[in-house]
Each structure stands twice: as C-alpha cells, then as structure tokens.
Amino acid sequence: MSLAKVLIALCCALTPMMAARAAPPVHAEGDRTLAPYFAVTGAAPGVDALPLKSTRVDIRVAGVIADVRVRQIYRNEGETPLEARYLFPASTRAAVHAMRMRVGERVVVAEIREKKTARVAYETARQEGRSASLLEQHRANVLQMSVANVLPGDEIEIDLGYTELVVPVDGVYRYVHPAVVGPRYNGAAGSESHRAETWVAQPTLRADVPARHSMAIAAEVESPVPVQELASPTHRAEPQGVGSRRARIELPAAAEHADRDFVLEYRLAGRDIASGVLLHEGDGENHFLALIEPPARAASGAIVPREYVFVLDVSGSMHGFPLATAKTLLRSLVSNLRPTDTFNIIPFAGGHSLLAPRSLPATRENIEAALAFINAQQGRGSTELLAALRRALALPAEVDRARSFVIVTDGYVTVEKAAFDLVRDNLGDANVFAFGIGSSVNRLLVEGLARAGRGESFIVLDREQAAIEAERFRSYIEAPLLTRIRIDFRGFDVYDVDPPQVPDLFARRPIVVSGKFRGKPGGAIEIHGFTSTGAYSTSIDVAASVLQDGQSKALAHLWARNRIATLGDYRQLTHDSTAATEITALGLKYGLLTDYTSFVAVDQVIRNAGGQGVSVDQPQPLPAGVSEFAVGAVPSTPEPEFMSLVIAGGGLAWWLRRRQRMKAA
Amino acid sequence: MSARLNARIGRALPSPLIELLNDAATATPRPRAFGMAGRPWAAVPREIWLAGALLAALWPHWHYIARRTVDGSDDPWGILALLTVIGLVLRDRRYLAVPSTAALMASAAVALLAAGASLVLPDLAAAALAMLALAVFLVHALPGRPATPLVALLMLTLPLIASLHFYLGYPLRVFAANAASALLSALGVSAQAAGAAIVHDDLTVLIDAPCAGIGMLWVGSYTAALLSYCQRASWRTTAINAVVACALVLVANVLRNTVLFFPEAGLVTWPAWSHEAVGLLAFSCAIVPLALFILRRSA
Numbered sequence: 025m026s027l028a029k030v031l032i033a034l035c036c037a038l039t040p041m042m043a044a045r046a047a048p049p050v051h052a053e054g055d056r057t058l059a060p061y062f063a064v065t066g067a068a069p070g071v072d073a074l075p076l077k078s079t080r081v082d083i084r085v086a087g088v089i090a091d092v093r094v095r096q097i098y099r100n101e102g103e104t105p106l107e108a109r110y111l112f113p114a115s116t117r118a119a120v121h122a123m124r125m126r127v128g129e130r131v132v133v134a135e136i137r138e139k140k141t142a143r144v145a146y147e148t149a150r151q152e153g154r155s156a157s158l159l160e161q162h163r164a165n166v167l168q169m170s171v172a173n174v175l176p177g178d179e180i181e182i183d184l185g186y187t188e189l190v191v192p193v194d195g196v197y198r199y200v201h202p203a204v205v206g207p208r209y210n211g212a213a214g215s216e217s218h219r220a221e222t223w224v225a226q227p228t229l230r231a232d233v234p235a236r237h238s239m240a241i242a243a244e245v246e247s248p249v250p251v252q253e254l255a256s257p258t259h260r261a262e263p264q265g266v267g268s269r270r271a272r273i274e275l276p277a278a279a280e281h282a283d284r285d286f287v288l289e290y291r292l293a294g295r296d297i298a299s300g301v302l303l304h305e306g307d308g309e310n311h312f313l314a315l316i317e318p319p320a321r322a323a324s325g326a327i328v329p330r331e332y333v334f335v336l337d338v339s340g341s342m343h344g345f346p347l348a349t350a351k352t353l354l355r356s357l358v359s360n361l362r363p364t365d366t367f368n369i370i371p372f373a374g375g376h377s378l379l380a381p382r383s384l385p386a387t388r389e390n391i392e393a394a395l396a397f398i399n400a401q402q403g404r405g406s407t408e409l410l411a412a413l414r415r416a417l418a419l420p421a422e423v424d425r426a427r428s429f430v431i432v433t434d435g436y437v438t439v440e441k442a443a444f445d446l447v448r449d450n451l452g453d454a455n456v457f458a459f460g461i462g463s464s465v466n467r468l469l470v471e472g473l474a475r476a477g478r479g480e481s482f483i484v485l486d487r488e489q490a491a492i493e494a495e496r497f498r499s500y501i502e503a504p505l506l507t508r509i510r511i512d513f514r515g516f517d518v519y520d521v522d523p524p525q526v527p528d529l530f531a532r533r534p535i536v537v538s539g540k541f542r543g544k545p546g547g548a549i550e551i552h553g554f555t556s557t558g559a560y561s562t563s564i565d566v567a568a569s570v571l572q573d574g575q576s577k578a579l580a581h582l583w584a585r586n587r588i589a590t591l592g593d594y595r596q597l598t599h600d601s602t603a604a605t606e607i608t609a610l611g612l613k614y615g616l617l618t619d620y621t622s623f624v625a626v627d628q629v630i631r632n633a634g635g636q637g638v639s640v641d642q643p644q645p646l647p648a649g650v651s652e653f654a655v656g657a658v659p660s661t662p663e664p665e666f667m668s669l670v671i672a673g674g675g676l677a678w679w680l681r682r683r684q685r686m687k688a689a
Numbered sequence: 690m691s692a693r694l695n696a697r698i699g700r701a702l703p704s705p706l707i708e709l710l711n712d713a714a715t716a717t718p719r720p721r722a723f724g725m726a727g728r729p730w731a732a733v734p735r736e737i738w739l740a741g742a743l744l745a746a747l748w749p750h751w752h753y754i755a756r757r758t759v760d761g762s763d764d765p766w767g768i769l770a771l772l773t774v775i776g777l778v779l780r781d782r783r784y785l786a787v788p789s790t791a792a793l794m795a796s797a798a799v800a801l802l803a804a805g806a807s808l809v810l811p812d813l814a815a816a817a818l819a820m821l822a823l824a825v826f827l828v829h830a831l832p833g834r835p836a837t838p839l840v841a842l843l844m845l846t847l848p849l850i851a852s853l854h855f856y857l858g859y860p861l862r863v864f865a866a867n868a869a870s871a872l873l874s875a876l877g878v879s880a881q882a883a884g885a886a887i888v889h890d891d892l893t894v895l896i897d898a899p900c901a902g903i904g905m906l907w908v909g910s911y912t913a914a915l916l917s918y919c920q921r922a923s924w925r926t927t928a929i930n931a932v933v934a935c936a937l938v939l940v941a942n943v944l945r946n947t948v949l950f951f952p953e954a955g956l957v958t959w960p961a962w963s964h965e966a967v968g969l970l971a972f973s974c975a976i977v978p979l980a981l982f983i984l985r986r987s988a
Binding site: 399400402404405658659660661662663664665666668669670672673674676677680681684 | 764766769886892893894895896897899900901902903904905908909911912915916919942945946949950953954955958964965968969972973976977979980981984
C-alpha cells in the first residue's frame with residue numbers, strides 16, 4: 025500500500041471522529057434543564073426584541089361577576105419579521121372565553137380548538153407567512169400568547185375576554201389582576217422538582233429594570249346598592265364615584281404597573297354578603313349559581329389542643345422583602361400560640377431542616393428559641409418544595425391533638441399539581457393553610473395547597489398585612505364557620521352540581537354552588553353542617569332569592585370553569601384520562617381556554633411568503649420586591665463601586681503624600 | 690534634514706505628517722509655525738501642532754477607544770486616566786518642548802506600526818500601539834518629567850476592563866477562591882474551593898466576575914502610576930511599584946472575599962452597606978501600604 029493511500033485512509037478514519045468531537049452533544053428533550061434566565065436585548069441588530077408595547081385591562085364588575093377585556097398591542101419597530109411570544113399570568117378563576125386579532129383593518133375572531141390542532145394550525149399559518157395568533161394555557165394562571173409574522177412596522181392588536189366570580193371575604197370584595205409571571209424554580213432534569221416545559225425558560229429583566237411594556241388598568245364596579253369603599257392596596261389611584269352605585273378606578277399606562285398584581289378592593293353598603301341565586305335559561309341547558317350566606321362566627325367554648333407545623337420557604341426568590349415579610353408573619357403566628365399548643369418549624373430551600381425532631385410545647389423558652397431560629401434564616405438557593413412537604417407530612421403526629429400545617433411561600437415552582445397530590449394523599453385528619461408572600465404570588469399553588477389540605481389560603485402583600493393575616497388565621501383556626509357541609513336541593517331539579525363536595529368554611533364568605541337545572545326554577549336549597557357550637561342548618565327559597573343581574577349569561581362559562589377546576593386544576597392528569605377528555609369536551613363546548621384547548625386566529629392574507637423571521641420572547645420584569653436570587657443568581661462578594669474605590673484610593677494617597685511633604689517641610 | 694528623514698523612512702509616512710515632523714525637527718524659533726506668522730493661530734506652540742497632527746493621524750484608534758468607552762461594551766474608567774494625563778500635562782506645561790528628531794521619528798514609526806497593526810491585530814492591541822506612539826511623543830515633549838508612569842497612565846486610558854475580565858478574570862477568581870477557602874479553613878470554617886466558588890455545607894458562594902478584583906487592580910495600578918509620576922520615579926522604581934501594587938491588591942481581594950463569605954454564607958447577618966464598607970476597608974489595606982512604600986522609597 026502506498027503512502028498516499030495510507031494517508032487517505034487515515035484521513036477517512038479521522039475526519040468523522042473529529043466531526044463527532046466538534047458536534048454539539050444532542051440532548052433528549054427531557055434531559056434539558058429549563059430555567060428562567062436574565063434577558064439580553066439588543067444583541068441582534070435589526071430585531072425588535074420587545075414587540076409587546078402595551079397592555080390595557082378593562083374590568084367591569086356587576087354584582088358578583090367580573091367581565092374583563094385585555095388588549096395587548098404588538099408592534100415591530102425593527103427591520104426583521106417576528107414571531108412574538110409573551111408569557112403572562114391570569115387569575116386562577118378566570119374563564120377565558122374570547123379572543124380576536126386585528127391586523128391593520130382586518131379583524132379575525134379566534135376559534136377554540138384542541139391544543140395540538142390549534143398549534144398545528146398556527147405553525148402552518150406561520151410557515152405560510154400569514155399573521156396568526158395562538159393563546160395557550162400552561163397552568164390555570166399561566167398563559168402564553170404567540171403572534172406570528174409581525175412584519176416591520178406592523179401593529180397587531182389582540183383582545184381577550186374572560187369572566188370570573190367575585191365573592192366577598194369578611195365583607196370585602198377583592199378582584200385580582202395578575203401582571204407578571206414570577207420566575208419559577210425548575211429542578212435539574214430528571215429530578216422530581218423538574219418539569220420539561222419550555223415556558224419555564226423565560227427571559228427575565230434585572231431587578232432594577234422596569235417592564236418593557238406599559239400597562240393601563242380601568243376598573244368599574246356597578247352595584248344595586250352604593251359602593252361604600254373602593255381602593256387598590258397595590259397601586260396608587262384615585263377612586264371616583266364612591267358612595268354611588270357606580271364607582272371607578274383608573275391607572276394610566278405606565279411600565280411600573282406591570283411588575284405586581286393589581287388588587288381591587290371594595291365594600292358595599294348594607295349587607296356585606298350577596299346572598300341569592302343567579303339563573304340563566306339557555307337554548308339547550310339552564311344554569312344556576314347559588315351564593316348562600318354562612319352563619320356568624322361563634323366563639324368556641326372548648327379549647328382544642330393543637331399542633332402547628334410551619335413550613336417556611338427560604339429559597340432565593342424569598343430573599344429580601346418576601347422573607348422579611350414571611351418572618352414578620354411567622355413571628356406573629358408563633359408568638360400567639362397557646363401554652364397547650366405544640367409546634368415545629370421546617371425552613372426549606374435546596375434542603376430543609378427542623379427546629380426540633382418532634383413538635384415542641386409552646387412555652388416562652390421554646391417560642392424565643394423559635395424566633396431566633398426564624399431570624400437566622402436567609403433566602404438562598406433552590407426550592408425543593410416536595411421534599412420539605414414530604415418531611416413535614418411524615419412528622420409523627422400526637423394523638424388527641426388537632427394538627428395544622430402552615431405553608432409560607434411565594435409559590436415559584438413548577439410542581440404545583442404534584443404538591444397538591446402529595447398533600448391530598450398524606451394529610452390524614454390535618455388541615456393545610458397556605459400563605460402566599462409577595463407582590464405577584466403563584467396563587468395557583470397557594471390556593472391549591474389550601475384546597476387540597478381542606479384549609480384556607482392567605483395572601484400577604486407587605487409587612488403591614490402580616491399581623492392582620494396572622495390574626496385572621498388565628499380566628500379561623502379557633503372557630504371555623506362551618507364544617508362537614510352538605511347541600512340538599514328540595515324541589516329544584518338540578519344536575520352537574522359543582523363542587524360535588526363543599527369544603528369546610530373558615531373565612532366569612534358565601535358558600536358557592538353552581539350547576540344546571542331542568543324545568544322551572546323553584547323549591548329550596550338546604551345547607552347542613554357544624555359550627556364551633558354545634559349542628560347548623562339553613563335554607564333559601566330559590567324563587568324568592570333570584571338575583572337580578574345583567575351578566576347572568578356568563579353563568580355557563582363560570583359553571584364550566586368551576587367544573588374544569590374541580591376536574592383538573594388541582595391534580596395531575598394523564599392526557600388520556602377520563603378527566604382530561606371531559607375537560608377537552610368542556611373547553612370545546614363552552615369555548616373556554618383549558619390545559620387541553622387553545623384559541624387560534626389566522627389571517628387569510630399571506631404577508632410574509634416563506635414565513636422568514638425570528639422568534640422573540642418578551643422578557644418578564646422581576647416581580648416588585650423579588651431579588652435576582654429568584655433567577656438562580658447565587659451569593660457572591662462583589663467589589664465596591666468604582667467611584668468609591670477611586671475616592672478611597674485617591675484620598676488616602678493624597679493624604680499620605682501631603683502628610684509626608686508637611687513632615688519634610 | 691528633511692531629505693535625510695525622507696530617505697530614512699521613505700514614502701510610507703503620510704505626507705502631511707512627515708512634513709510636520711520634518712518641519713518640527715528643523716524649524717526655529719518656536720512660534721513661527723508653517724510660515725503662518727501674523728495669524729491668530731501662529732502663537733500656538735509648535736509641539737501642540739505636532740501633537741494635534743499625531744492625534745489626527747491616529748484618529749481611527751481614538752474613535753475605537755471612544756466608541757468602546759461610551760457604547761457600554763466596556764467600563765469607561767479610562768476617562769479618569771485620560772483626565773489625569775491632561776491634568777498632569779497642564780500642570781507641567783512649562784516643561785513642554787518640541788521633541789527631538791529621533792523622538793519624533795520613533796513616535797512616527799510607532800504610529801505607522803499602529804496603522805499597520807490595525808489590519809492584522811485586534812483593535813485593542815492596535816490602539817495600544819497608537820497610545821504608545823502618543824506616549825513617545827508626550828514623554829519627549831515633557832523632558833525631565835517621569836516617563837514610565839506617564840506611559841502607564843496613558844495605557845490605562847485604553848478600554849481594558851472587559852479584556853482583563855476575559856483573560857485575567859478567571860485565574861484571579863480561582864486564586865481568590867482557593868486563597869480565601871484556605872484562610873477560612875485556617876479559621877475553622879468548613880469551606881472548600883470548587884473552581885471559582887467556595888462551597889460551605891450545601892451552599893455555594895460564587896467568586897464571579899464582579900468579585901475578581903479587576904476594579905481594585907485597575908485603581909491600584911492607577912494609584913501606583915500617579916504616585917510614581919508625582920514622586921518622579923524611574924522606570925525601574927515604577928515597575929517595582931506596579932508589582933507591589935498588584936501583589937497588595939491581590940491580597941486585599943482575598944481578605945475581602947474571606948470576610949464577605951461570612952454574611953454571604955449566612956453565618957452572620959450584616960446590613961447591606963457593610964459589603965461596600967468591607968470592600969473599601971480591604972482596598973485601603975492595600976492602598977495605604979502601597980502609598981507608604983512609594984513615598985518612603987522616593988524620600
């Protein structure tokens with residue numbers, strides 16, 4: 025064999041090996057760890073990396089039903105066609121029922137389709153060069169809008185419509201419009217805290233950078249009785265019309281409105297609970313929604329010995345203001361324990377620890393030791409919620425002692441449903457109370473933990489509210505309003521009633537049941553249960569309690585949304601399960617956005633043949649008060665600022681030289 | 690003289706520059722520049738004209754430096770060094786003189802090298818050569834003033850920080866992590882270096898880019914160069930001063946990282962401002978001995 029042939033053979037053997045070395049490793053989809061990251065904008069010349077320019081929210085609350093319109097405006101100010109993707113939050117109770125897209129003068133009304141079919145329709149339109157939009161649901165409170173073929177100079181408007189029920193708690197009506205999806209902790213690929221969902225890997229702005237789009241909010245409350253108070257505890261705004269039957273509050277368009285939940289609170293004159301029945305008679309089926317006033321809270325005569333297990337999130341996202349608020353809350357909770365109570369504390373981040381191997385009596389010494397233990401906690405690291413919950417639920421329980429788990433967290437995880445299942449399957453006779461801390465809490469997790477744990481959820485926006493919420497918690501625990509609730513319908517032919525089992529009632533809010541009915545509405549709805557003083561029963565006459573409400577046509581959407589929540593919001597489902605099939609059918613029948621159905625709108629005009637362009641993800645601002653540790657930043661020891669160094673170095677050198685010259689003189 | 694210069698460097702020099710250089714090398718008396726007597730600008734000293742011409746000839750490099758300084762790709766700390774050089778030149782303006790022919794030729798040669806280098810070398814290296822050309826000119830325009838510290842200050846006007854972070858940052862971080870963890874272990878704290886991080890129990894404290902000590906190193910070098918200039922240090926003394934400055938800053942950075950490890954690891958709770966205070970204290974621990982070292986040596 026000649027030398028040339030040897031060399032050629034060698035090259036043939038080595039070339040693929042070198043190519044294999046040079047090729048990037050191929051990861052299976054499930055092997056990729058998906059996590060939020062800090063956004064870098066302006067890296068690609070000619071690409072508008074911030075296509076969402078503004079969001080406008082119009083809220084109209086009539087009676088107990090809120091009708092909400094959200095308008096998102098996307099504009100491409102670059103030179104390259106875009107696919108704009110924007111992850112945004114929704115209320116956990118919102119029934120999203122409408123979407124339309126406006127491209128220039130053309131308006132396209134979106135259709136509801138099965139999720140995969142909608143995605144295929146959208147991708148096809150994108151590749152063909154048609155403008156299209158797709159609205160998908162990743163969680164009950166996390167939605168994603170994708171807008172394809174936004175050409176340079178284009179302005180595309182997307183309008184969403186949703187409705188939700190607003191019921192008073194302790195006399196206060198509270199409507200929440202979330203504005204930002206907090207950065208979710210997603211564990212390493214393959215771990216139990218990981219979810220292979222691409223939406224989690226969101227670009228996030230640095231802590232001192234405001235949102236890159238403006239948000240305007242207008243809220244109007246209409247009531248048959250005068251609106252007594254109207255305010256937003258989260259935003260500075262001047263209410264108008266308070267004292268009349270129509271009151272309004274408005275926030276002008278500004279970027280600083282987009283980094284925290286908008287909370288609207290109001291009270292009505294007279295009775296603070298709207299009790300009665302809403303009815304809607306449709307073509308094929310009739311719907312009702314009953315709101316039943318709970319009994320007044322009765323002070324409990326007997327003091328039941330209790331055990332409290334506090335599970336405190338001290339992960340990186342809780343660093344700073346949220347943890348300071350959580351500590352204030354926990355200090356209030358622990359300090360108010362009775363001497364007959366016992367308690368334990370489990371702070372968790374990447375790992376978890378215990379105050380004591382077994383719950384301690386609430387003596388002065390133990391409470392002081394607990395306060396010192398709480399004060400020493402720092403918000404750092406990851407959020408291994410499931411391991412901490414498992415540890416808490418496995419703590420040995422004491423016989424004859426009522427047990428309550430109190431979970432304090434911002435909820436920035438991706439394992440919500442796994443946590444609900446874990447609590448539901450291991451709770452025994454205990455209750456779970458969940459406190460959400462911060463300006464943009466993951467309310468799905470907080471509400472879901474309480475729901476799975478047959479308890480109550482609380483949201484603490486700031487330190488001032490911590491003591492108030494701690495006091496509410498104490499009153500709920502000591503005297504639940506109504507337990508073991510049973511509802512009977514006498515002479516009222518109802519079916520598909522939701523919820524099938526009404527949970528115990530701690531807060532002073534109406535019992536809400538919805539469903540369908542046949543024939544003429546009539547008869548009575550009877551409520552049976554137990555208060556802290558004994559058995560309780562009440563009933564309402566359906567015909568005499570019908571509430572006149574202009575928005576009762578929304579009842580079908582509200583019922584379907586409640587049914588979907590019961591079926592799937594708070595438990596893990598497989599795609600082929602009966603519940604998933606039912607949710608899909610409900611979504612398609614009632615035109616609702618669900619985990620299995622999406623809205624898609626496709627323009628008929630081909631505007632960008634070939635669908636060339638780039639995809640950009642609109643970066644999320646960090647929620648107000650949340651530190652960069654939430655995005656995986658780890659503790660570090662940065663140098664002092666440059667100017668401080670110069671002043672220190674220059675000043676010292678100058679002073680020493682001057683001193684030396686004076687000595688020499 | 691003019692013929693001799695042309696013969697030496699041929700036609701490669703840009704013709705206006707060579708005219709200026711030739712004229713500067715031969716002409717007397719000083720104020721009569723380019724036969725423009727009687728005009729307002731005729732009173733401008735010749736060395737200023739020459740410096741202006743040199744600056745004009747090297748404009749692509751200044752443009753690069755200015756762009757890097759303001760476009761956010763580098764920290765604009767070079768402005769401080771530039772203002773310092775301008776201040777020193779203004780302070781010592783009575784020493785200004787027309788550089789010798791040899792100096793002008795050397796400056797021109799380096800300028801040529803910078804022009805050629807921009808074709809083959811990275812922009813920063815070419816800009817460094819351009820700055821060297823200016824330094825050669827300036828050093829000879831200020832005869833009797835310390836040359837090496839002036840060159841050092843001029844080099845500090847370059848947009849160096851991003852490159853220092855890129856090439857020097859990681860080794861500095863690894864050094865700081867290892868030295869700090871050794872110090873912590875000596876203090877009885879369980880800490881282990883893992884690359885550019887210190888691991889304590891299940892917590893990682895990262896020595897990331899802003900912790901590498903590049904800022905302290907720059908300000909330490911700047912202080913050493915400025916003090917050396919003020920103390921009229923020779924090149925040998927300036928070099929020793931620079932080495933001492935770097936060594937002290939490295940030690941100070943290790944101390945800073947060691948102390949700040951305690952709050953970052955959650956072992957103690959300090960207010961937020963204490964981070965800055967600890968950093969400045971550690972930096973002072975480097976600057977005070979450095980200044981005393983330089984001042985006492987020259988005394």
